[in-house]
Amino acid sequence: MRAYVYDDIPGDQRKPHDSGQLVTQDQLKELGVLYWQIPQKDGWEGEIDKVAKERDYKNRDIINVTREGLGEAYESKIKGFFEEHLHEDEEIRYILDGSGFFDVRDHTDKRWVRIAMDAGDLVVLPAGIYHRFTLDEQDKIKAMRLFKVRTRFRIPPRNHGGS
Numbered sequence: 001m002r003a004y005v006y007d008d009i010p011g012d013q014r015k016p017h018d019s020g021q022l023v024t025q026d027q028l029k030e031l032g033v034l035y036w037q038i039p040q041k042d043g044w045e046g047e048i049d050k051v052a053k054e055r056d057y058k059n060r061d062i063i064n065v066t067r068e069g070l071g072e073a074y075e076s077k078i079k080g081f082f083e084e085h086l087h088e089d090e091e092i093r094y095i096l097d098g099s100g101f102f103d104v105r106d107h108t109d110k111r112w113v114r115i116a117m118d119a120g121d122l123v124v125l126p127a128g129i130y131h132r133f134t135l136d137e138q139d140k141i142k143a144m145r146l147f148k149v150r151t152r153f154r155i156p157p158r159n160h161g162g163s
Protein backbone atom coordinates (compact mmCIF):
# COMPACT_ATOMS: atom_id res chain seq x y z
CA MET A 1 0.00 0.00 0.00
CA ARG A 2 1.15 3.54 -0.70
CA ALA A 3 -0.80 6.68 0.17
CA TYR A 4 -0.22 10.17 -1.11
CA VAL A 5 -1.98 13.46 -1.83
CA TYR A 6 -3.83 13.25 -5.17
CA ASP A 7 -2.50 15.73 -7.73
CA ASP A 8 -5.90 16.98 -8.97
CA ILE A 9 -4.53 17.17 -12.52
CA PRO A 10 -7.39 16.43 -14.94
CA GLY A 11 -6.93 13.13 -16.77
CA ASP A 12 -7.66 9.42 -16.66
CA GLN A 13 -8.71 8.43 -13.14
CA ARG A 14 -6.75 5.18 -13.56
CA LYS A 15 -3.44 7.03 -13.72
CA PRO A 16 -1.53 7.37 -10.40
CA HIS A 17 -2.11 11.15 -9.98
CA ASP A 18 0.78 11.13 -7.51
CA SER A 19 1.57 14.62 -6.18
CA GLY A 20 4.73 13.18 -4.55
CA GLN A 21 3.43 14.21 -1.11
CA LEU A 22 3.37 10.93 0.83
CA VAL A 23 0.71 10.24 3.48
CA THR A 24 1.81 7.93 6.32
CA GLN A 25 -0.18 5.13 7.93
CA ASP A 26 -0.43 7.30 11.08
CA GLN A 27 -1.86 10.16 9.03
CA LEU A 28 -4.36 7.74 7.51
CA LYS A 29 -5.27 6.65 11.04
CA GLU A 30 -5.99 10.31 11.91
CA LEU A 31 -8.60 10.17 9.15
CA GLY A 32 -9.97 6.99 10.70
CA VAL A 33 -8.55 4.83 7.91
CA LEU A 34 -7.05 1.58 9.21
CA TYR A 35 -4.60 -0.60 7.33
CA TRP A 36 -3.12 -4.08 7.73
CA GLN A 37 -0.76 -5.92 5.42
CA ILE A 38 -1.70 -9.61 5.27
CA PRO A 39 0.47 -11.27 2.64
CA GLN A 40 -1.22 -13.88 0.48
CA LYS A 41 0.58 -16.85 1.97
CA ASP A 42 -0.39 -19.87 4.08
CA GLY A 43 -2.71 -18.90 6.91
CA TRP A 44 -3.79 -15.53 5.46
CA GLU A 45 -7.46 -16.46 5.97
CA GLY A 46 -6.78 -16.97 9.68
CA GLU A 47 -5.31 -13.46 9.86
CA ILE A 48 -8.41 -12.03 8.19
CA ASP A 49 -10.61 -14.03 10.59
CA LYS A 50 -8.71 -12.51 13.54
CA VAL A 51 -9.39 -8.95 12.37
CA ALA A 52 -13.00 -9.85 11.50
CA LYS A 53 -13.57 -11.29 14.98
CA GLU A 54 -11.87 -8.33 16.68
CA ARG A 55 -13.98 -5.82 14.73
CA ASP A 56 -17.21 -7.83 14.60
CA TYR A 57 -17.39 -8.29 10.82
CA LYS A 58 -20.04 -10.94 10.44
CA ASN A 59 -20.35 -11.27 6.68
CA ARG A 60 -18.06 -11.30 3.66
CA ASP A 61 -18.16 -11.86 -0.08
CA ILE A 62 -15.82 -11.62 -3.05
CA ILE A 63 -16.04 -9.03 -5.82
CA ASN A 64 -14.25 -9.33 -9.12
CA VAL A 65 -14.00 -6.03 -10.95
CA THR A 66 -12.83 -6.80 -14.47
CA ARG A 67 -14.20 -6.09 -17.94
CA GLU A 68 -14.70 -9.81 -18.49
CA GLY A 69 -16.23 -10.44 -15.06
CA LEU A 70 -18.71 -7.54 -15.15
CA GLY A 71 -19.46 -7.54 -18.88
CA GLU A 72 -21.97 -4.83 -19.77
CA ALA A 73 -22.13 -3.64 -16.17
CA TYR A 74 -18.41 -2.77 -16.21
CA GLU A 75 -18.64 0.88 -17.30
CA SER A 76 -21.56 1.75 -15.00
CA LYS A 77 -19.91 -0.03 -12.06
CA ILE A 78 -16.60 1.80 -12.62
CA LYS A 79 -18.47 5.11 -12.88
CA GLY A 80 -20.50 4.41 -9.73
CA PHE A 81 -17.44 3.37 -7.70
CA PHE A 82 -15.72 6.65 -8.59
CA GLU A 83 -18.62 8.90 -7.56
CA GLU A 84 -17.77 10.51 -4.22
CA HIS A 85 -19.99 8.91 -1.58
CA LEU A 86 -20.10 7.77 2.02
CA HIS A 87 -21.67 4.94 3.99
CA GLU A 88 -23.24 4.78 7.45
CA ASP A 89 -20.94 1.87 8.23
CA GLU A 90 -17.33 0.97 7.50
CA GLU A 91 -16.08 -0.07 4.07
CA ILE A 92 -13.72 -2.98 4.50
CA ARG A 93 -11.76 -4.42 1.58
CA TYR A 94 -9.02 -7.05 1.43
CA ILE A 95 -7.29 -7.22 -1.95
CA LEU A 96 -6.87 -10.78 -3.22
CA ASP A 97 -5.53 -9.99 -6.69
CA GLY A 98 -4.98 -7.05 -8.98
CA SER A 99 -4.82 -3.48 -7.72
CA GLY A 100 -6.69 -0.20 -7.50
CA PHE A 101 -7.04 3.15 -5.81
CA PHE A 102 -9.21 4.21 -2.91
CA ASP A 103 -9.42 8.00 -2.60
CA VAL A 104 -10.56 9.52 0.70
CA ARG A 105 -11.24 13.16 1.57
CA ASP A 106 -8.75 14.58 4.07
CA HIS A 107 -9.75 16.80 7.01
CA THR A 108 -9.79 19.92 4.81
CA ASP A 109 -12.50 18.15 2.75
CA LYS A 110 -10.80 19.75 -0.25
CA ARG A 111 -7.95 17.35 -0.99
CA TRP A 112 -8.05 13.71 -1.95
CA VAL A 113 -5.70 11.20 -0.36
CA ARG A 114 -5.07 8.36 -2.80
CA ILE A 115 -4.46 4.91 -1.29
CA ALA A 116 -2.84 2.60 -3.84
CA MET A 117 -3.78 -0.97 -2.89
CA ASP A 118 -2.70 -4.37 -4.16
CA ALA A 119 -2.80 -8.03 -3.11
CA GLY A 120 -2.42 -8.50 0.65
CA ASP A 121 -3.65 -5.03 1.58
CA LEU A 122 -6.56 -4.76 4.02
CA VAL A 123 -8.15 -1.37 4.51
CA VAL A 124 -11.01 -0.09 6.65
CA LEU A 125 -12.62 3.19 5.60
CA PRO A 126 -14.54 4.66 8.56
CA ALA A 127 -18.29 5.28 8.46
CA GLY A 128 -19.05 8.75 7.19
CA ILE A 129 -15.84 9.42 5.24
CA TYR A 130 -16.33 10.66 1.69
CA HIS A 131 -14.47 8.30 -0.64
CA ARG A 132 -14.37 6.77 -4.11
CA PHE A 133 -12.67 3.86 -5.83
CA THR A 134 -11.11 3.30 -9.24
CA LEU A 135 -9.21 0.56 -10.93
CA ASP A 136 -5.69 1.54 -11.95
CA GLU A 137 -4.16 0.97 -15.38
CA GLN A 138 -4.00 -2.79 -14.68
CA ASP A 139 -7.80 -2.62 -15.07
CA LYS A 140 -8.63 -5.49 -12.69
CA ILE A 141 -9.09 -6.19 -9.02
CA LYS A 142 -10.44 -9.06 -6.94
CA ALA A 143 -11.33 -8.20 -3.37
CA MET A 144 -12.96 -9.65 -0.30
CA ARG A 145 -15.63 -7.29 1.09
CA LEU A 146 -16.34 -7.66 4.80
CA PHE A 147 -19.41 -6.28 6.53
CA LYS A 148 -20.64 -5.66 10.04
CA VAL A 149 -24.17 -5.82 8.68
CA ARG A 150 -25.72 -7.45 5.61
CA THR A 151 -27.52 -4.46 4.16
CA ARG A 152 -25.39 -1.44 3.27
CA PHE A 153 -26.68 2.07 2.72
CA ARG A 154 -24.88 4.37 0.35
CA ILE A 155 -25.43 8.11 0.71
CA PRO A 156 -25.81 9.46 -2.83
CA PRO A 157 -22.83 11.26 -4.38
CA ARG A 158 -22.60 14.99 -3.71
CA ASN A 159 -21.70 17.66 -6.22
CA HIS A 160 -18.45 18.77 -4.65
CA GLY A 161 -17.85 21.74 -6.91
CA GLY A 162 -16.56 19.48 -9.63
CA SER A 163 -13.23 18.29 -8.13
Ligand SMILES: CSCCC(=O)C(=O)O
Binding pocket: 063, 065, 081, 091, 093, 100, 132, 133, 141, 143, 145
Ligand atom coordinates in the same frame (compact mmCIF):
# COMPACT_ATOMS: atom_id res chain seq x y z
C1 LIG B 1 -11.95 -3.03 -4.30
S1 LIG B 1 -13.55 -3.63 -4.47
C2 LIG B 1 -14.31 -2.52 -5.63
C3 LIG B 1 -14.72 -1.25 -4.99
C4 LIG B 1 -15.85 -1.40 -4.00
O1 LIG B 1 -16.19 -2.48 -3.61
C5 LIG B 1 -16.55 -0.21 -3.52
O2 LIG B 1 -16.13 0.89 -3.92
O3 LIG B 1 -17.54 -0.38 -2.76
Ligand SMILES: [Fe+2]
Binding pocket: 085, 086, 087, 091, 131
Ligand atom coordinates in the same frame (compact mmCIF):
# COMPACT_ATOMS: atom_id res chain seq x y z
FE1 LIG C 1 -18.00 2.97 -0.83
